[in-house]
Amino acid sequence: MSAVKSAFKSGSYGLRALVVGVLITISQPLLYLIIRAGEKSAGDILALLTRSKTVEVLGVTLLLLSAVVVINVFLGTALAAGLHYVQIPYPRILLVMTVLPLAIPSYVFTYTWRALLPSLEGFWAATFILVLTTMPYMILAVTISFQRIDSGLIEVSRSLGLTKPAVFFRVILPQVRRSISAGALLSGLYVLSDFGAVSLLNVETLTVSIQNLYKSSYDRSAASVIALLLFLAAAIFVSMESFLKGRDFESRGAEGFQEQIRRVKNFPLSVATTFLLAVYSFLAVVIPFYVLISRFLQNPAAVAISDLTTAAISTITVAAMGAAIAFLLSLPLAFLATQGSSTFGSISEKIILMAHALPGVVVGLALVSFGSRLGVLYQSIFLLAFAYAVLFLAKSVASTSSALSLVSPQLKEVAATLGKSKSRVTMEVVFPIALPNLALGLLLVFLTAMKELPATLMLRPTGMDTLATEVWSFAAISRFNEAAPYALLLVLLAAIPTFILTIPRSARNEASVKAKVN
Amino acid sequence: MGALVIAGVSWIGFGSDNSSQNSSEKVEELTIYSGRSEEFIAPFFARWEKESGIKLNIRYGDSAELAAQILEEGKNSPADLFLSQDAGSLGALSIAGLLSQLPDSVGSEIESQYIGENRAWVGVTGRARVFAYRPGAVDPLPTSVAELSSAQFKGRVGIAPSNSSFQAFVTALISKKGEKFAEKWLAGMKANDAKIYLKNSEIVEAIDKGEIDLGLVNHYYVWEVSEALGREINAEISFFTPGDIGNLINVSGVGILGTSKKESAAIELINFLTAKPSQIAFVEDTHEYSLISGVKAPEGLSKLEDIGAPEVDLGDLEKVQRTQDLLTKVGLL
Numbered sequence: 001m002s003a004v005k006s007a008f009k010s011g012s013y014g015l016r017a018l019v020v021g022v023l024i025t026i027s028q029p030l031l032y033l034i035i036r037a038g039e040k041s042a043g044d045i046l047a048l049l050t051r052s053k054t055v056e057v058l059g060v061t062l063l064l065l066s067a068v069v070v071i072n073v074f075l076g077t078a079l080a081a082g083l084h085y086v087q088i089p090y091p092r093i094l095l096v097m098t099v100l101p102l103a104i105p106s107y108v109f110t111y112t113w114r115a116l117l118p119s120l121e122g123f124w125a126a127t128f129i130l131v132l133t134t135m136p137y138m139i140l141a142v143t144i145s146f147q148r149i150d151s152g153l154i155e156v157s158r159s160l161g162l163t164k165p166a167v168f169f170r171v172i173l174p175q176v177r178r179s180i181s182a183g184a185l186l187s188g189l190y191v192l193s194d195f196g197a198v199s200l201l202n203v204e205t206l207t208v209s210i211q212n213l214y215k216s217s218y219d220r221s222a223a224s225v226i227a228l229l230l231f232l233a234a235a236i237f238v239s240m241e242s243f244l245k246g247r248d249f250e251s252r253g254a255e256g257f258q259e260q261i262r263r264v265k266n267f268p269l270s271v272a273t274t275f276l277l278a279v280y281s282f283l284a285v286v287i288p289f290y291v292l293i294s295r296f297l298q299n300p301a302a303v304a305i306s307d308l309t310t311a312a313i314s315t316i317t318v319a320a321m322g323a324a325i326a327f328l329l330s331l332p333l334a335f336l337a338t339q340g341s342s343t344f345g346s347i348s349e350k351i352i353l354m355a356h357a358l359p360g361v362v363v364g365l366a367l368v369s370f371g372s373r374l375g376v377l378y379q380s381i382f383l384l385a386f387a388y389a390v391l392f393l394a395k396s397v398a399s400t401s402s403a404l405s406l407v408s409p410q411l412k413e414v415a416a417t418l419g420k421s422k423s424r425v426t427m428e429v430v431f432p433i434a435l436p437n438l439a440l441g442l443l444l445v446f447l448t449a450m451k452e453l454p455a456t457l458m459l460r461p462t463g464m465d466t467l468a469t470e471v472w473s474f475a476a477i478s479r480f481n482e483a484a485p486y487a488l489l490l491v492l493l494a495a496i497p498t499f500i501l502t503i504p505r506s507a508r509n510e511a512s513v514k515a516k517v518n
Numbered sequence: 519m520g521a522l523v524i525a526g527v528s529w530i531g532f533g534s535d536n537s538s539q540n541s542s543e544k545v546e547e548l549t550i551y552s553g554r555s556e557e558f559i560a561p562f563f564a565r566w567e568k569e570s571g572i573k574l575n576i577r578y579g580d581s582a583e584l585a586a587q588i589l590e591e592g593k594n595s596p597a598d599l600f601l602s603q604d605a606g607s608l609g610a611l612s613i614a615g616l617l618s619q620l621p622d623s624v625g626s627e628i629e630s631q632y633i634g635e636n637r638a639w640v641g642v643t644g645r646a647r648v649f650a651y652r653p654g655a656v657d658p659l660p661t662s663v664a665e666l667s668s669a670q671f672k673g674r675v676g677i678a679p680s681n682s683s684f685q686a687f688v689t690a691l692i693s694k695k696g697e698k699f700a701e702k703w704l705a706g707m708k709a710n711d712a713k714i715y716l717k718n719s720e721i722v723e724a725i726d727k728g729e730i731d732l733g734l735v736n737h738y739y740v741w742e743v744s745e746a747l748g749r750e751i752n753a754e755i756s757f758f759t760p761g762d763i764g765n766l767i768n769v770s771g772v773g774i775l776g777t778s779k780k781e782s783a784a785i786e787l788i789n790f791l792t793a794k795p796s797q798i799a800f801v802e803d804t805h806e807y808s809l810i811s812g813v814k815a816p817e818g819l820s821k822l823e824d825i826g827a828p829e830v831d832l833g834d835l836e837k838v839q840r841t842q843d844l845l846t847k848v849g850l851l
Contacts, residue, residue, distance in 0.1 A: 053846055118720075118729075200716065202680070204851075215582035216685065217839040218589065218610040361583070365590050372594035379577075379596065458587050462549060462577040462596070473578060477555045478719035478746045 012339060018332035019348050026329065026390050027351070029358055030231065032366035036224035048225050054209070060123065061192065061205040061233065067127045068134060069188045075131070076138025076187075077180055079280065081168065082273035083139070084146040087263040089274060095143065096502050097281035102136040103494035104288050105451035105468065107196030108487050109133055111475065112291035114200065126203040130194065132284040134187035140501060141183035144440070145176045164264055182398055185241045185353065189394065192234055192357040195454065206230040207359040214361065227362045234357030238350050292491065295484035303485045307470070312489055315466040318381050319449035322388025323396075326445040327438070329389055330396040334438070335426070337400070349397055356394030363391050364455035371459070384459040388449035395448065399441030400434070443497040450494050467493070545783040547573040551588065553581025553602045554770060558804045566790045572783055581607040582682065588775070589614055598778040599787065601642070601770070604682060605634070608771050609836030612638035617773040624785055625792050627810040632769050635833050641769035642791050643800045644807030644822055646737040647687050648755040649764070650722055655731040659756055663734070663764030667706030676713045676721040676733035679850040682838075683718060683736050683768065689841045690766050690830040697844065704848045714850070719743050726751040734764070737819065738805040755819075760826020767827040768835065769809065 037045065048054060082088065083095050101109075110129055114120050149172060157171045158164075195207045204212075206226055213223035333352075336345045367387050371378045415425045453468045460466065465473075467490035474483035552559055556578045563574050577597070579587070585607035588595050600617075602608045611617050617638040625633060625640035632641030649660065656674075660666060666675050678684045692700045713730050715721045721733035722743040737755055744751045758764040772791065774784045790796060797808035805816040815821045845851040 053843075118724075202714070202716065212842065214586045215580075215682070216842050218582070218585060218607075218836070219839070220586065220589065365586060368587050368590045372591040372596075378594070454583075457579045457583065462575040469578075473556050476580075477557055478717070478723075478743060479557070481746070481748075 012336070015332055015336050015339075016344060019336055019344075022329050022332055023348055023351055026355060026393055028370055029363045029366035029390065030355060032369050033224040033227050033231070033358075033362065036221050037228055039221045040225060045225050048222055049229065054226070054229070057204050057206055057209050058229065058233070060203065061207075061230075064123065064126060064130070064198075064203070064205060065188050065191050065233075065237065068130045068191045069184050071127070071131050072135055072138045072187045073180060073184050075276075076135050076183060077142055077173075077176075079135070079277060080139045080142035080146060081172075082277060084143055085168070085172075085264055086273045087265045087270050088277070091263075092502075094274075094277045094281065095139075096499060097285050098139050098277060099136045099498055099502050100281075100495055101133060101284040101288075102140075102447060102501075103491050103498045104133070104284075105196060105453070105471075105490070106130070106133045106194055107200065107453070107475075108292075108471065108491065109288055110197045110200040111480065111487075112288040115291050115295070115480070116287065121202045123203055126198050126201045129197045129201065130187075130191050132280075133194075133197065134190045135280065135284070136498075137186040137190070138180070138183035140440075141179040141186070142176055144437075145179035146172070149175055181241050185238065186395065186398060188237055188241075189234060189353065189356045192230060192237070193359045195359050195361070206233065210359060211361055214365075220365070223362075227358060230357060230359075231354060234354045235350075237357075238353045242346070242350065289491070292484050292488045295481050296488055299481040299484055301479075301482050307465070308485060308489060311465045311467045311470050311486065312493060314381075314464050315450050315468070315490070316493065318385050318460075318466065319388065319446050321381065321385035322392070322449040323442050323446035325385055325389035326393045326396045327442050329393055330400050330441065333397055334400045334434070352397050353394045355390075356392070358391075360391060360452055360454035360456075361458075363387060364458040367455070368458050379459060379461050381461060381464070384456065384461070387455045387459050388445065388452060391452065391455060392445040392448050395444040396441035399437045399444065440501060443501055447494055447497045450490065545572055545780045547575055548598045548780055548783055548787065549575040549577070549596050550599045550601055550787075551577045551579065551584045551597045553579060553584050553600075553604075553607060559601070561803070562791065562796055562799065565796075566787055569790070570783070570786060574787075585610050588616060592616070593777050595775055595777055597775050598780050598784045599772055599774055601772045602639075603770050604686065604835070605639075605641070605769050605771055605832035606682065606686060606835040606838065608634055608639040608773050609833040611773065612636070612833065613836065616776055618776040618778070618781065620774065620788070621785070624788055628792060629809065631829065632767075632771075632809050632832070634771070634773070635831075639771045639773035640788065640792065641771045641809045641832075643770050643797075643804070644809050645683075645768050645770065646757070646807060646819075646822075646825060646827070647683070647764060647766040647768070648735065648737045648757055649732055650725055650735050650740055650753050650755045651732040652725050652728065652752055653754050660732075661759040662762045663758055664703060664762075666712075666732075666734075667703055667710050669710075671710060671732065673711040673713070674731040675707070675710070676715050676724050676730040677707065677850075678715045678717055678721060678734075679845050681717055684734065685838050685841050685845070686768050686835045687734070687764075687766050688845065689835050689838050690828065691763050692841060692844070693830060693834060694763050694828055697840070701844055701848060704844065704850055708848055708850055719746070722751070722753050723747075725753040728752075736768075737807075737816070741805040741816075757820060757825055760824065761828065762826070763828050765825050765827045766830060767807070767822070767825065769832060770806070 079098060083091060083098065088094060106129070109132065113129060153171060154167055157167045162170065193207060195211060198205045199208050199211065206229060210223045210226050210230070213219050213226060333345065333348055336342070364387065367383065367390070371383050374383070377383055411429060412425055415429045420428065451468055453472055456466055456469055457472070460469065467486050470486040471483045471490065474480070474486070563576060567574055581603040584600065585602070588597060588600060588611055600608065600611060608617070612634050620637045620640060628640055632644070634640070651659065665671070688700060688704070691703070713724065715724065718735040718739045719742060721735050722739045724730050725733055726743070740751065740753050740755055772788055774781055778784055792810065794810065794813060797810050797813045800806050801808050801813060801816055807815060807822050842851060
């Protein structure tokens with residue numbers, strides 16, 4: 001009953017309408033899939049879904065998803081904990097190194113590894129590459145919440161006689177469970193939608209099947225049926241995640257309670273942690289960079305600086321526009337979340353997350369289908385930016401809502417008792433606290449949009465090249481050396497937002513508050 | 519008649535959608551969806567822009583993906599022409615009724631087997647399936663693709679089953695020799711430890727490195743790989759005995775969208791691509807076969823009519839679903 005009541009509270013009605021508008025907007029691809037799939041008879045759909053090939057591919061997809069997520073959860077949490085709580089040399093540099101792989105598109109990642117090991121292929125190779133690619137999502141999510149844990153709580157636990165491991169497992173870990181599951185969610189959805197790595201490594205997942213159906217039989221209806229199956233898999237995964245994450249029992253102190261944490265000084269632990277971090281950085285950063293740079297140096301052709309510059313400017317412009325649109329689209333949901341958790345809000349959020357599993361080619365074709373009726377807007381940078389927003393809105397929403405969940409209800413109540421109106425509480429208390437995570441969402445969308453390929457190929461203005469399309473066009477004719485400068489520049493440009501993501505929260509918070517004030 | 523009615527209704531098309539009048543309309547630009555790589559085709563487009571004074575908006579992409587995109591755009595497609603790497607993608611658009619019938623004057627020098635049904639598209643260049651091998655490593659050379667599943671080639675042959683050019687070959691194999699034969703051969707290749715690669719170019723590189731002795735590829739890849747690496751490579755190509763199914767000829771081709779309002783300008787571009795100077799340039803620059811008579815074969819290769827390619831309806835190469843199912847069944851996909 002209270003949900004109904006709160007729905008009619010002032011402002012919230014209009015807000016919900018806005019959220020519904022956003023949901024309808026980003027559900028275009030889903031709508032498209034349903035229309036296309038509906039062109040097939042029920043019998044055909046059933047036959048397609050139950051044929052042994054589909055079952056097998058679904059199996060491979062789910063196994064790959066589980067393998068990557070399980071490894072990420074354990075290894076990623078361990079690495080993040082090591083980065084934050086263990087005495088290690090150059091923790092800042094190591095943090096940057098472990099997040100930097102975010103800057104490398106999975107197809108570039110796979111190309112570089114295959115350049116070293118041409119026989120690399122198959123399920124375990126895909127698991128390996130995808131773990132390397134998605135680990136930063138885990139490390140980033142968990143590290144950020146470690147940084148937020150009230151250090152007073154740790155002090156109290158220690159003074160009550162808990163050992164250090166006990167503090168970690170019984171006090172710290174339960175508090176970051178939500179972030180661990182958020183990291184697992186983002187990396188899992190990445191695995192579901194990935195095409196670059198799996199196709200190059202010869203592993204047929206649902207995404208590869210979809211692509212094959214489009215390419216080999218031009219059967220858009222069959223491809224849509226399989227895409228809906230992928231969406232269903234994502235739906236189950238997203239629901240499982242919210243089940244595992246459990247009830248919302250974290251309550252945190254306000255900002256400013258955090259003191260400089262004391263890192264654990266234990267020689268064997270430090271050596272082991274440093275070793276693990278170094279190995280990960282080596283495999284996920286040093287090797288791809290080494291291959292790209294050596295390919296770049298072997299490049300016999302002169303690099304066309306003007307092409308490189310134009311492509312870089314286009315890439316940054318459209319990606320930034322996409323991030324801005326995603327940010328705007330995530331705002332209604334964020335405002336809704338500031339009014340406390342609601343079933344409506346969490347369902348909306350889940351729909352957005354599920355849609356994130358759809359691969360770029362599906363979203364691209366859906367927007368071709370709708371967009372081609374829009375006249376001049378079709379194949380304009382606006383539609384492309386909109387495609388990025390639709391593809392990556394989940395990244396923005398995930399960060400935004402986790403940011404808002406961090407604002408303790410007590411703080412809002414205190415502010416309210418001090419006579420501030422609800423909207424002023426939101427603007428003056430809630431948003432400044434949530435801002436760093438909002439910025440994080442924005443950066444993640446920007447970063448991923450820069451690397452996007454399939455939807456870019458379909459929706460970019462005719463004649464416009466991005467760095468990713470340039471890499472593609474040279475790689476398509478085996479000119480990896482000539483692709484190298486573009487790939488290298490893409491990775492370097494993407495490294496900038498990645499680097500910003502690793503700036504300690506407190507510093508970032510200050511900077512963004514300042515920016516807000518100015 | 520229908521075209522005239524539509525032209526009358528549509529303000530853009532009024533007075534300009536009449537393909538019989540060639541000179542009076544003033545077309546300023548054309549939009550092309552090109553499945554052919556920018557690196558290779560852009561110089562041709564640049565030459566035509568200069569000659570005709572018409573600006574080209576060129577959208578590069580993968581042939582099959584561009585075909586899917588055009589299917590999705592339907593009557594709203596901004597494209598005037600679709601230039602494809604392979605006949606299959608053109609066949610898909612033709613079946614969907616999205617390509618307009620070309621007048622007999624277009625591609626009049628091109629043999630009918632390289633022209634789509636209802637003249638929906640014409641071939642631009644020929645691409646032969648051949649075997650590439652490392653000189654000295656294979657003696658005697660195989661005479662038929664069927665031999666490659668025999669014991670003497672165990673573990674020595676490279677194929678790319680996920681690649682569309684290999685699948686086009688298997689599709690032809692099925693249509694010529696039947697599914698039973700094709701399945702037996704594919705299973706034989708698998709049992710013979712054929713090495714699997716993703717792309718033709720990887721097969722050629724593997725031969726150069728000595729990983730394998732021989733592989734099934736399109737003929738121009740030895741040049742493409744050599745140019746990409748910037749050096750001579752240790753691989754040569756050869757045809758099987760004339761008439762062998764292994765000598766399939768596929769084409770890259772071009773068609774005009776039924777929705778294009780600039781048909782006569784588009785036809786001029788097709789004529790430019792199929793005219794002798796361009797055809798000679800294709801042979802010299804991309805080492806493909808010319809489809810018109812009087813143009814030499816790529817250096818060191820037999821003439822198109824001497825290859826003894828099996829006669830296959832290239833439009834049928836669109837039907838690769840059965841091929842993929844078969845490849846999956848024998849475990850090559």
